Amino acid sequence: MISVAIVEDKAGVRENWARLLEAAPGFRCVGAFESGESALVALPGCRPDVVLMDIHLPGITGIECTLRLKQVLPETQVLIVTVYSDADRVFEALKAGASGYLLKSTPPADFLAAITDVTQGRSPMTGEIARLVIESFRAPAPPTPESVGLTQREEECLRLLARGSANKEIARQMGVSVSTVHFHLKSIYHKLHVRSRTEATLRYLQTPSPPPGRV
Numbered sequence: 264m265i266s267v268a269i270v271e272d273k274a275g276v277r278e279n280w281a282r283l284l285e286a287a288p289g290f291r292c293v294g295a296f297e298s299g300e301s302a303l304v305a306l307p308g309c310r311p312d313v314v315l316m317d318i319h320l321p322g323i324t325g326i327e328c329t330l331r332l333k334q335v336l337p338e339t340q341v342l343i344v345t346v347y348s349d350a351d352r353v354f355e356a357l358k359a360g361a362s363g364y365l366l367k368s369t370p371p372a373d374f375l376a377a378i379t380d381v382t383q384g385r386s387p388m389t390g391e392i393a394r395l396v397i398e399s400f401r402a403p404a405p406p407t408p409e410s411v412g413l414t415q416r417e418e419e420c421l422r423l424l425a426r427g428s429a430n431k432e433i434a435r436q437m438g439v440s441v442s443t444v445h446f447h448l449k450s451i452y453h454k455l456h457v458r459s460r461t462e463a464t465l466r467y468l469q470t471p472s473p474p475p476g477r478v
Contacts, residue, residue, distance in 0.1 A: 265382055268311040269295040270302040270328060271344075272320050276367070280315060287375050297321070299328030307335055313378050316361070318345045318352060326352070326359045327461045333360035340381040344369075358465045363387040411454040420447040424460060425467045 267284050269292065271277045277295045284292040293309045296302040299320050306314065314332065318325040329341045343356040343364045353364050362381045365374065365388070377387035413421065416437070423433045430448075434441045448463075457463045 264289060264291050265313060265378060266291050266293045266309070266311045267378060268293050268302070268306055268309055268314045270299060270314060270320065270325065271295070271317040272297050273317075276317075283371055283374070290375065290378070299323040299325065299331075302328060303331055303335075306332060306339070310336065311339055312382055313340045313342060315344050315378075316341050318343060318356070324459075324461065326355050326361075329356060329361050330359040330461070342377060342381055342387070355462060355465055359461075413451065413454060417447050417451050417454075420444060421451055421463060421467055424448070424451075425464045 267290060269277050269280050271280065274297070277297070281292045281295050284290045293311050294302075294305055296305065300322050302314075314329075316325045316329055320328065323331075325343060325345075329343070332339065332341065340362045341360060343361045344367055345352070345364075346367050356364055363377060363386050365377055369377070380387045419437060420433055423436055428436070430441050430444045434444045437444070448460075451463055452458060455463055455466050457466055
């Protein structure tokens with residue numbers, strides 16, 4: 264029996280997925296949550312085999328929720344399910360620990376097959392998503408902290424950000440004001456071509472060796 268949890272903010276979608284799971288032999292829905300915050304509180308107690316995770320959630324995103332969830336439930340497999348086929352989000356999700364990426368338009372039989380596949384060590388993706396992955400290998404590598412010329416202070420700020428420090432803690436450790444931290448973050452986001460703390464952290468973590476501070 265494969266135990267599955269759902270993290271999806273739209274009630275109709277949650278109910279449809281839950282009904283599909285409960286009606287299919289060999290599957291069991293152990294929880295359905297409308298936000299990443301509520302899921303992170305309850306899922307350690309449920310310990311599902313697979314989590315169906317939407318990306319666009321109220322509060323923290325599905326990608327950030329996946330990142331945090333894998334830290335406490337490393338054996339749980341996460342399948343990102345979304346209406347978007349965006350190459351950047353595909354890789355953000357995979358870097359965060361997702362094992363597969365499906366579109367919400369996936370037929371029910373393929374949907375269930377993907378859940379089974381992910382429990383057997385496979386990484387299911389719809390054909391459209393797989394093509395994005397292949398095309399990405401032909402695209403130029405995204406900018407990294409080392410390649411974009413961050414200043415010494417920006418590198419320090421990014422390292423603290425990647426450790427999970429809040430802006431006030433970054434300011435305290437760097438000996439600057441919170442407004443200065445906001446200024447550094449704005450510059451970091453611009454140079455790395457990212458839009459959030461999570462994206463900046465993932466970009467930092469994908470660098471083979473975090474660059475040392477400049478003198």
